[in-house]
Amino acid sequence: LLQEKMSETFEDKGNNNEVEIANKEMQKECKQDEDEPGWKDCDDKSDTEDESDPSSDSGDELQADTIKELLDKIAKIEKENDDLMKDRDSTAEERDALKNSWSTLKHDNDALEKKHTALTSKLHDQIECPVCLEFPTSGPIYSCPNGHLVCSNCKDANCPTCRGRMFNGKSLLAITVMENIEHKCKFEECEEILPLEKYKLHLKSCPHRLVFCPARTAFCGKKMPLNKVYDHISKECKGSWNHEMPDLNYENFPVRLTHKSLNGPPRNSRGFALRWEDVHHLYLHIDNVLDFTVFSVQLFGDVEQCKKFTVEVAVYRLGHEKNNYVQKLTSEPLPIDIDQEIRKQNGLTIGSIHMEKIARKQKNGDEYEFGIGVDVKRSPDL
Numbered sequence: 001l002l003q004e005k006m007s008e009t010f011e012d013k014g015n016n017n018e019v020e021i022a023n024k025e026m027q028k029e030c031k032q033d034e035d036e037p038g039w040k041d042c043d044d045k046s047d048t049e050d051e052s053d054p055s056s057d058s059g060d061e062l063q064a065d066t067i068k069e070l071l072d073k074i075a076k077i078e079k080e081n082d083d084l085m086k087d088r089d090s091t092a093e094e095r096d097a098l099k100n101s102w103s104t105l106k107h108d109n110d111a112l113e114k115k116h117t118a119l120t121s122k123l124h125d126q127i128e129c130p131v132c133l134e135f136p137t138s139g140p141i142y143s144c145p146n147g148h149l150v151c152s153n154c155k156d157a158n159c160p161t162c163r164g165r166m167f168n169g170k171s172l173l174a175i176t177v178m179e180n181i182e183h184k185c186k187f188e189e190c191e192e193i194l195p196l197e198k199y200k201l202h203l204k205s206c207p208h209r210l211v212f213c214p215a216r217t218a219f220c221g222k223k224m225p226l227n228k229v230y231d232h233i234s235k236e237c238k239g240s241w242n243h244e245m246p247d248l249n250y251e252n253f254p255v256r257l258t259h260k261s262l263n264g265p266p267r268n269s270r271g272f273a274l275r276w277e278d279v280h281h282l283y284l285h286i287d288n289v290l291d292f293t294v295f296s297v298q299l300f301g302d303v304e305q306c307k308k309f310t311v312e313v314a315v316y317r318l319g320h321e322k323n324n325y326v327q328k329l330t331s332e333p334l335p336i337d338i339d340q341e342i343r344k345q346n347g348l349t350i351g352s353i354h355m356e357k358i359a360r361k362q363k364n365g366d367e368y369e370f371g372i373g374v375d376v377k378r379s380p381d382l
Contacts, residue, residue: 120181127174129153130160135186136178137200143171187225204337205302211336214283214298215239215271226336229300230281233273240283242273251275254375258318259286260367261359276376282311282333284374287344293355296347297374299333306332307379313348314373317358325358332379 128135131154142150144159144166159166183199185192187208194202203209207227213220214229219239224232233240253276261269269286276282281300286293297311311333317325329348350358359368 123177123181124183127177135183136174137183137196137203139175139178140170141174141178142166143169143174145169149174189225205304213237213239214273214285214336216285216287217340219270226300229336230273230275233283237273239270240273241270251278254312254373257284257372257374258369259372260369274374280309280376282374282376283336284313284372285343285347287347289344289349291352292349293352294344294347294349295329295372296343297333298336298338298343300336302337303335306335309333310377310379312373312375312377314371315348315350315358316371316373317360318369318371327354327358333376 124135127141127149129149129151131150134151136151138152140152142152142155144150144162144164146159146162146164148159148161149171150156150160150166154160155166157166158164179196182193182195185194185199185202185206185208187206187210190206190208192202192206208225210223211226211229213222213224213232215233215237216239220237222232222237234242236243251274255274257272259269271286272284274282274284283298283300285296285298287296288294295313295315297313299306299309299311309332310330312328312330314326314328316327327348327350334343334346359370361368
């Protein structure tokens with residue numbers, strides 16, 4: 001805008017110069033012809049044109065005022081820009097100060113956490129039972145006269161540490177520590193750290209807790225972390241059919257299996273591991289109890305997790321899935337931690353007479369075969 005105004009000013013000045021030149025030439029002509037009658041008129045015309053000069057000066061003053069006003073605005077803008085730059089620098093300094101403060105707080109917090117972890121670990125080691133090497137989760141915790149501790153399950157006549165006489169002294173301090181410190185999960189590969197009450201619940205549902213393979217103990221009986229049981233059954237378990245029948249589909253539900261046995265109805269057969277929705281694992285058992293055949297399904301989870309699902313087990317004569325030769329049971333699955341003897345008493349129980357009608361002998365051979373169907377659904381109550 002300033003440049004435009006200045007250009008206009010210069011143009012006006014150029015025009016004024018042209019007017020002055022024209023006036024001078026006119027005066028010169030008038031001087032040469034001063035004897036002629038029009039000389040005086042020419043002089044008058046020059047005077048008339050001279051009277052226009054104040055107007056030109058007024059335009060110059062107006063242009064100068066405009067330029068001054070623009071310069072003032074530029075100065076004001078530059079001042080505001082300087083103020084913004086100062087504010088920016090001040091903000092940057094505050095930001096750097098906050099960063100330094102945050103770094104200091106983080107360092108102090110890390111130091112406190114490290115100190116807290118070391119103290120908790122030391123207290124944990126002091127209260128850990130020297131016999132079972134377990135951290136007690138309930139009282140009483142017994143103490144010998146020398147202050148050595150032992151859990152209620154391992155208490156004996158003599159102290160396991162100093163061999164001194166054990167009386168009925170109990171440590172209230174140990175109970176207080178036990179109830180107020182956080183506990184790291186005792187199972188390998190688990191990093192959970194929880195207060196006492198949550199720790200107790202976690203131990204029952206930890207995916208890394210040790211469980212027995214669900215296959216019959218006579219066939220397997222191995223103990224391992226829960227999250228490794230399915231791979232064990234799929235690859236090496238001698239009490240399950242999975243690794244011997246890799247082409248059998250155990251994942252598309254409802255699952256339909258054909259079971260074959262010699263010499264009549266099945267007798268304590270090996271089981272099948274099933275996988276539902278890629279994440280939930282189940283195990284189908286076939287047991288013989290007295291004159292009954294029991295078909296049960298375990299979920300690789302605890303009692304609370306079993307409440308989330310409904311399992312339907314159907315045993316039928318092949319070719320008669322929807323006719324009279326069918327026995328069904330719909331219920332919750334059994335938890336992985338259930339005792340095997342209790343498991344055998346809970347499931348689809350079929351008497352020998354009905355089982356003989358369902359398990360039909362093949363025409364060519366000594367094998368008996370029948371069908372088993374398993375379906376899983378989420379419980380409608382949840």
